[in-house]
Amino acid sequence: MNWIISANSKMYDHSSSFEHYGSIDWRQGNAKFLLGDMVYIYCTRPLMMIQYKCKIDRVNLDSTQIRDDKQYWIDKDEYYKSLNGKFMTLRLIEQVSNEQMRFENLKKYGLKAAPQGPIRIKNERLLNHIETYFTDNYQIDFFPDILKEDQIEYEGAKKLVLVNRYERSSKARENAIRYHGLNCKVCDLNFKKVYGKIGEGFIHIHHLIPINEIGESYKIDFENDLIPVCPNCHAMLHRKLNGKEPTVYELKQILKKKNT
Template sequence: MNWIISANSKMYDHSSAFEHYGFIDWKQGLTKYSTGDIVYIYCTSPIKMIQYKCIIEKTDIDYSQIQDDKKYWNDLSEYEKSQTGKYARLKLIEQVSNNQMRLDNLKQNGLNAAPQGPIKIKNDKLLKYIETYFTDNYQTDYFPEIVGESTVEYEGAKKTVIVNKYERSSKARENAIKHHGLNCKICGLNFKELYGEIGIDFIHIHHLVPIHEIAENYRIDFKKDLIPVCPNCHAMLHRKINGKEPTIDELKLMMNRITLPNNVQK
């Protein structure tokens, strides 16, 4: 069975809880979930978007056995109210933030209204739409990671590259922008200030941890690992000097035409 449930991000920090634990113990109420059910979480206003895909790992969990996630509750009065009844464990499969999952698009593809509580997805058109577009494959506001010239192929004007999925993550991008803002951390460029309406919300996100150090179970810390950068600075961060990509501070020095330390000079 496939479900949509609603979540209030003003009340609870779902993204950080998922990043920390990999799951959330969700108040079950009278809903008859089964182990293996797929649950999509719709975030209410102001987000108005499905952002999480989960699988039910356990049901009918007593409150005494759930993960204590008090630090992720923005409204502690609601946390206190939650300390009764049964819970279901929702293990995160994927989290995204893309326009295809916005309420208006969901309503055009079979959703009747904004979810107010748990609903079964019985509309085949809606389920197919969600399953097709709940992905980061359609994101355009990230920068392709070119791993080496051997990975680049040209077909006319088209270029095939390997994409770094960590920099591609739309939800990680959203969190990084909320924390760091939309100004390039290297040159200070803000696209809205420079270009007006067309530049609203545009920026690239750079991953500070070297790609070869990232394991499959690595969890992004958007405060420490990700920074906003303009496309020019992002491209330069992936160029190499003596086989090494420059750090943020080294690139700032280059921009200001200050002599670099000997170990990073050509």
Template sequence: MEKTVHSFEIINENIIIKRIDKSLLTYGEIRIPNYLRDFFHFHEMEKHDRWDIEITYHHSLYYGVLYLDDYKRLRGKLRWGKELTRELRNTASKYIYESYGYDIREENAPLLRLEKVDRLTFRADVIFPEEVEKDAKEYMLHEDKFIYGVKARYELDPDVRLKVLKIHGVSCGICGFNFEHIYGDVAKGYIQIHQIGSEDKGLEELDLEKDFIPVCDNCHGILHRNKEVDLSVKELQQIIKIQSELHKLDK
């Protein structure tokens, strides 16, 4: 169950969401509030500790540091280098700075998703709430829709999509494809979601973490291709793994 506190959302013990603002894009750092001290293991730090950390973003590795600037109160910061700051600024600036001529609204601010692998290793994604809503609406206008049936209620619901992406990120959960990494700005934040859970369940009965997964169009199309054959996510993952191994043998 996600918990919203100020500009952060605590999704679970390993995932937090930070609303991107001007300070984050300018200084390349986050002031860690008291309620996130345990998430970053500040209670394990000695007075002059500076922990070097790794952050993976769009399949690239960046470096940062966790440190306490007020040891008595266990107050500290997460800071990263100029390379990651530049990447985040390039992808999020138009939603933050008025000079871009964009209609700035707080609810549309991009969200930095930070997933903790261990205390020194993190994975980062940027989620764009406005694009999530636009993508769901645009899909309904397409003539070649392959999302059909009862599941479409939730797979095309922008609120459900956003919640699922906060949990799982914006890369395909089956093949790992990331649209923005390949196509750049034109595809930022784009991904679909697939309902794994039973069609008989109402939304209140579904688990957003276990019953949904982000998927690229290719994987999603294959999952929905044959109405008579119920191809599961695990089966498609296994098919991709086998095909990958076969291609290696051909080389």
């Protein structure tokens, strides 16, 4: 079976909990969840979108059988309340930040209202939409780091950049922005302040560890591996200075000298 459940990020830091452990022990409530069921987690306001896909690995647990996740609870009173009742373990399968998963789009395919409690997905049209678009292949956010110059192809004015799964991770981008903000870490440019509404939410994300040095098993640390930079500074970070790409500090020093 497939389900949608809701999550309030003002109450519990789901993003960090999944990032650190890969699973969350979740209150079951009265819904008839079964081992192996797929669960999509809908994040409430201000996000109003499905962001997590999970599989149920354990059910009917009591508070002595789950990990203590008090550190992730923003509302400590709710943490103590949460210890009552039965729990299930949700193992993270995938996480995205995709426009197609927003409530306004899900409503077009049969989701009647923003999820409050567990919803079993019986509408095949809605399930097909979620399963088709729950991927970073459709997201429009930027991770323009490249592996090699010869992997860039040009079609007129259009540049096609080959990317891997690290560059396509919209959730990693979202976490990096949530942690670092939207100002360029080199020149401090904020697109919304300069361009108004059209610049809202726009920024590039730079990998401090070059993509070609990341192995398949590497786990991105959004706090230490990713930083927001404007496109100009991003391009300069991938230029060669004495045979090497400059560090963020070195580029800041170059900019500082030019402006004094």
